[in-house]
Amino acid sequence: MFVRARWASTASRLVDVILMVWIGCSRILIVGCGLGLMAYWVARPLQPASAGEGGAVFSWWAELSSWPTLVWNTFVVSGTAASLSLVVAIPVAFLLFRTDLPARRWFTGGLLLPACLPVFVSASAILSLIGTRAWEGNAFMAGVIHGWLGIPLAIVLLGVGYRGIDGNIEEAAALDAGWARVCLRLDPSLILWSILGVAVIQTWVSATDIAVSDLLAIRTLAEEVYVTFQLSRSASAQALVVVPYVALFGVLVLGVARAARRVDLHVEQAGRRPPHMIRLGRWRWPLWSALLLLLGVMILMPVVWLMGEVESVGQFWRGVGKLCPELWDSSLLAGASALAIMSIVLGAGDLAIAAGRRAQGLRWALVLLLALPTPCLAIALLEILNQPGWLGRLCDSFFLPVFGQTLRWLPLGMLIASPGFMSVSRDLREAARIDGCNLAGLHRRLFWPMSHRFLALAGVAMVILVCGELTASVLLSQPIVLPLSVRFFTLVHYGLSGQAATICLLVIFVMVIPWSVLVRLLHQRD
Amino acid sequence: MERTGSIAASAGLIGVLLGLVCSCPSGCRRQEEPATRQVVVYTALDRSFSEPILAKFERRTGIKPRVVYDTESTKTVGLVNRIRAERKRPRCDVFWNNEILNTLLLSKEGLLRPARPPNASGYPKRFKSADGMWHGFAARARVLIVNTDRVKEDETPRSMYDLLRPEWKGEIGIAKPVAGTTASHVACLFQALGEEKAREYLSGLKANGVHIESGNKSCAVKVANGTLAFAWTDTDDAIIEVEAGRPVRIVYPDTEADGVGVLFIPNTLAAIRNSPNPREADLLIDYLLSPEVEAMLARGPSAQIPLNSANTVAPRVKGPQDVPSMTVDFQKAADQWRSAQGFITKEFLR
Structure with a gap:
């Protein structure tokens, strides 16, 4: 009995240590990526030959003069x-x-x-x-x-x-x-x-x-x-x-x-x-x-x-058969990215809704990530990570597209999941602290159980958004990996609307399963 | 609550582990297959068209092509920017571009290396670079697609200058001239007509209410459904509408004695400097330049026009042998891109 209790206590401490490391890493990752990528992009013009040859024509006045129209239309x-x-x-x-x-x-x-x-x-x-x-x-x-x-x-x-x-x-x-x-x-x-x-x-x-x-x-x-x-x-x-x-x-x-x-x-x-x-x-x-x-x-x-x-049922099934590799690639990419986003949100969600300077810094990092257009984000990641050595090997793996999609959609994932973290009142947190809960304990016992519905919602939303994303998919995907979004636009270009329609129907059918889980969660009785 | 917390903690940890495992697949694959020869290709051609070609190459040579696909539509900033971003550690061996301008820009930026494939000898000099930096094959022509319900036979435009006629005000279209073959077209007009005349022509188009479409595909579709009377497009987009039985015809403009001729824009192949598999890249470029591949592309839905003199396949659209072609020095056209780009930005994008 005593030995079992000791083991349980040691295991619990070990889990706490791992969680603390993860929580710390999540926060550092968000702040580092948000500020780092933006700083890199701002400093990029100072580097020699970082953009195209066609870039000599540049007039600040011409650039700025078009902004009012662009901003107004966007608004x-x-x-x-x-x-x-x-x-x-x-x-x-x-x-x-x-x-x-x-x-x-x-x-x-x-x-x-x-x-x-x-x-x-x-x-x-x-x-x-x-x-x-x-x-x-x-x-x-x-x-x-x-x-x-x-x-x-x-x-x-x-x-x-x-x-x-x-x-x-x-x-x-x-x-x-x-x-x-x-x-x-x-x-x-x-x-x-x-x-x-x-x-x-x-x-x-x-x-x-x-x-x-x-x-x-x-x-x-x-x-x-x-x-x-x-x-x-x-x-x-x-x-x-x-x-x-x-x-x-x-x-x-x-x-x-x-x-x-x-x-x-x-x-x-x-x-x-x-x-x-x-x-x-x-x-x-x-x-x-x-x-x-x-x-x-x-x-x-x-x-x-x-x-x-789609001309016939036969054509639809033939199309599904042909699209299986793309569906697998996209599912893997979307699933892994959504999991990574949810894991980071789990680690940093409480700080994102807190008061204080550190929380403010985290929120600004998220805003910067949100504001960085997708091509800028993807190109910056490629230029920073694609170096000779272990970084380059990491780039050749599945890590790069997953990391790119994770950074792209992380701010929105955080936004969707934040009500879950806000639902833990200050009184509850104080009571838990008085009972001896450390930060890992607060996450395990309060934040995560209270935010599971919002996290599921964020997860499903992220899967959909990653599946439909095109720019980062083209810029960051590995050779032989062809995401559905890229295939869809190419098929549309070649007038193969039957196969393009098959992709859409296929995505709808595949999404029925996570949707039904989500709908069940949303309508769950308290 | 405690149990749910533990489950959530476990789920979180599983997520982290899965994230770490993400970096494994290709690394593991690489360790398993150290002896496999491979070549990395960046292409905008659809998988269904390129796969049979590359599968044949793999069967013959045992070299595995690993392909990164782009989309031809204007919804992406494309593989050219990817090659630029990877300049410190190139990952691409062969760039198979479906137009020419961006290949020439990459060449000017020093990102390409020369290649001398034996099959290149069958191609006309004007479709390949003298220093072997790029090789053109399987072209598409810039044509006018005309709606036959809206434009009578005797009113059919014969020259690109017919687009400036006031009776067609607001009835004509062109793809946004910032990417793909339309950007190449503009650069070539700057070279072939001279800067002044090209500017005058493009300003005239704008003054005549030309509709700027998202792409050449959109131009062809809008002419086919009667939204536009006629538009500039590529033969691959036009032939799809013709073969689908839509009320359209293809016009090869400026084929009269005093005309500038039809512009043929080839697919281009280029080997990337310091790429990981240079020997395999040379073999692939040589294979892609073979008459057999051009024939496959000519028979495909995009009806690409063979340029190799050894090719005997009958193209479904007219080629440089059938109609007078525009005399363009592609290298000079690329040199004029800076000036063309500034004009496009000012005239069409502000």
Whole structure:
């Protein structure tokens, strides 16, 4: 008995030591990569021959003079996208997560599936309906398309917010105000964290994507980045494209932080009461029908369109057989990257939501990682790591693409998972410390159990985002590894739309499994 | 709570271990196969087209091609930037580019080394560099794709200058001239017409309301569905629409006696300086320049035009033997890219 207890104590200490090392490494990794990569990119023009030959044409004035248009277009696209997503997703998330709507799990699952489709496919489907020509150069329409495509992820994030509301607060308010006013006025303030999260993610996604702006011929900051690299312009010009991004995301994050300080952010707290489920009464079936219509537009339309592209069932299965290596490569890359992101978030999530200088430094490092455009991040990683010796050997392994994708999506993973860490109140942490819990113990016993739902959500979101990512995939993938996203665009280029559609359908079918796990977690009874 | 905490801790540790294991696969593979000869190829050609060609090479030589693929669409900054970023420790042996401009830029930057494959002798001098830095093969032509429902036979444009005619204002298209064959086209116009005339022509296009499309594929599709009357594109994009039975025809512009001729842009092969497998790279370049490979590319969906004089395959589109071609010194065109680039940025991207 005594020996067993001693072993258990030694094992527990060993786990604590490993966890402490991991927690430390996670924090150092984020700060080091965020600050290091940005510093490298800023200093890059000083290095000889770091960019293309075509770079002699560089005029600061010409560069700066185009910024107002680029910033304005980016602002319109992002603002419209974030606003539209929120306007549609808030009521839908409320219906799905707070009411007794029939078959709400099925609805949630169905509405989430379109998120697996590449932006290019969904945007092309929408533009084929509304026509491209009338909307050419219209930044507002690009924002509308981005907003529409962002609704599924917004529903999930807002749903998590709605499920995390403390029923005690609602019931106390309902005594004075009635349930209608509670739902319309109190609940939005209680899910403010989710709303801010949706706003940041939508802004980031629409500000950095070029698929829609490319289709509608709109000049945005993201497009400027790609053009700078395509034209093989000078290192100064390449470094300069980073500046507006840092400014944009810096302002955005500062704005969110200020909003968060002004209001009392409510997140799911340990020991809270589950939120009250609203009975829809006679509105149940009409609202059910309206959601069914939305589901039809969002998921059935693209799926039917894709099925139409596949000529026969035989062709589909033949296509699946041919695409198996790509599916395996992409699954491995996405799975490994999502696991790495979740592991780092587990190690550093508590510091990201804390107060103090170290926490501030970590948050700024995350902002810098968020602001560094994908080509800059991938090229910097290649230039830094691809050296003779062990670093080069590491580059030749699967590490480089996984590391690249991890750094690319880590800030968003952290953002999605942070409500889980915020749900551990200060009182609870203090009580645990008084009981003798060290930092590793706090993670094992408080932070991780409380954040598993958010981590699962972050994990699934990361898998989808990595699967659809193209630029870092091309720049960092190993020889013989061909990610699905690269194959998809090449097939589209060669007019092999049947095989391209097979990729989309395949991704949807594969994603049904993690989606159903996620939907189960989201609708879990407390 | 304790149990959940332990499970979460275990999951976290498993994640870390998996992350560490990530670095293993290719390293392990490398240790297992020390004797396997390999060659690393960077290409924008789709896997379904390049795989049969490279598989044949592997069967013949026993050298395993390890391929990094790009996408031809403009959604990526591409493999050229990857080669630049890897300059300190090149990982690519052979760059198989589907156009010429970026190969020439890499050559100017000193990232390529000369190669003298025996099969290069069958190619015209203008499609290969004198110092062996690059070798052109399997070309595509820059053509006008015309919608036959919207443009009558007698109205069909015959010259690139027909795009400037006011009756076609707002009805014509061109891919964004920053990458791929369109960038090469602009650079070649600067060389063939002279800087002044090229600027005048491109400004005229802009003044005539040319639609800047995301790529040549998009140009071909928009003409096929009638959104545009006609557009500049490549033969591989145009032939897909023609063979799909869409109402389009291909026009080889400026073939009259006083015209500048049709621009043929070859695929280019280049060996990377200080690459890890130089001998294997030379063997692969020689194989890819063989008439057999050109014939395979000519029969494929992209209908590439054979340039090797030993080739007997009948191309599905017209080649330099059938129509007058534009006289271009590709090296000089690359030298003028700086000036062309500045003009494109100012005229089309601001």
